[in-house]
Amino acid sequence: MSDDNMWATVFIAPGELSFRQMPMPEIGPRDLLVKVNTALTCGTDVKTYKRGHPKYNPPTLFGHEFAGDVVAAGKDVKDFEVGMRVVAGNTAPCNECYFCKRGQPNLCDDLLVNLGAFAEYIRIPDRLVRQNTFTLPDHLSYREAAIIEPLACVVHGQDLLRIQPGESVAIVGAGGPIGLMHLQLALRQGSSPIIAIDVNDMRLTIAATLGATQVVNSIHEDPVEAVRDLTDGHGADVVIECAGVSDTWLTALDVARKGARVEWFGGLPGGTQVKIDSTRVHYDELTIFGVYHLTPLSLERAFRLVCNGMVDAKALITHEVPLKNLEDGLKMMMEGRSVKVAVLP
Ligand SMILES: [Zn+2]
Ligand SMILES: [Zn+2]
Incomplete structure (x- = not known):
């Protein structure tokens, strides 16, 4: 790399990435320039790669989970200096709009x-x-730190659910990175039993290792029956859908008990209509949560969880690729051969 160029990945169109030399980002007086040590692939990257992203107009830079070293700091930056190891979230709210003022940044x-x-x-x-x-902190690796963005989304999602100790939790799509983080946090809240439902045995093995009470491969086993068997025939108190598929949004309702809280965490393609049985929602009094993204507070708490080893981030990073082979990493994730992939510049 010359002084004013760097290698970067640009998202051009669905299915098309370009790895190219770009000018180094210029920083303002309050910005930082960070040399990326490790970036992580995320379900959102896979979705963007497959079908584009409703909020990004390509061509755009790509990737949003990373940790690295500060190599330049604007003259008005106070809390950070060159040489510091840092992790940053991918968004920041304005703190002034209608929603920010109502505590929904x-x-x-x-x-x-x-x-x-x-x-x-x-x-x-x-x-x-x-x-x-x-x-x-010195003991925290870059790759563990880089997980705070998705973990903060999971923290925010669980805040809404207010899980109580001893409640049964079913996680649909439990083997993906989001499902495995929900699993770990639910365990920390004292949930029992925790039933991990997925279609991928490799990923279910990780769910079992991380402490799922029971893993259910829904290709071979009816998840509704499996959840009822483990919950005295009622269904789960809390259900978290993490696969982002309309069928699994419905499975989430199917495995819920009367009066359950159900969270549809996994987003569906824009405009997707999901047909549900209103009887279940009304007569069975289901509470359904939509959930989106994270807040600065959930990000701070996620950071604390990884710093203190309360969430095993390493277990979710199953592979690594050099930056130029990012597409291989995304495909591995897309095909369920990995959970998260560390991308190393
Ligand atoms: Zn992410
Ligand atoms: Zn705002």
Whole structure:
């Protein structure tokens, strides 16, 4: 790399990435420039790669989970300096709009989104530096730290569910990175039993290792029966859908007991209509949560969870690829051959 160029991945169109030399990002007086040490693939990257993203207009920089070293700091940056190991979130709210003022910064009308983790260097803009950037303690590896963005989404999702000790939890699509994080947090809340439902045996093995009471491969076993068997015939108290498929949104309702809380965590393609049985929602009094993204507070708490070893991030990072082979990593994830892939510039 010359002084003013870097290698970066650009998302061109669904199914098309370009790995190219780009000018180094320029930083303002309150920004940071970070040399990426490790970036992680995420379900959102896979979805964007497959079908585009409703909020990004390509061509755009790509990737949003990363940790690295500060190599330049704007003259007005106070809390960070060159040489620090840092992790940053991928968004920051404005704190001024209607939703921010109502304590829902994840729904901010002016959310700043920062992309470009699949590159040698990334700029962290002012708003993110002030709200959502953290210094790594010595014992924390870059790859563990890089998981805080999706973990913060999971923390936010579980905040809504208010899981009580001893409640039964079924996780549909439990073997993906999001499902495996929900599993770990539900365990920490004292949920019991925790039933991990997925279609991928490799991923279910990880769910079992991380402490699922029972794993159910829904290709070979009826998940409704399996969940009833483990919950005195009632269904689960809490159900979390993490696969992002309309069929599994319905499975989530099917495995819920009367009066259950159900969270549809996995997003579906824009415009998807899901047909549900209103009887279940009305007479069985289901509470259904939609959930989106994270807040600065959930990000801070996620960071604390990984710092203190309360969430095993390493178990979710099953493979690694060099930056130029990012597409292989995304395909591995898409085909269920990996959970998360570490991408190393
Ligand atoms: Zn992510
Ligand atoms: Zn706002």
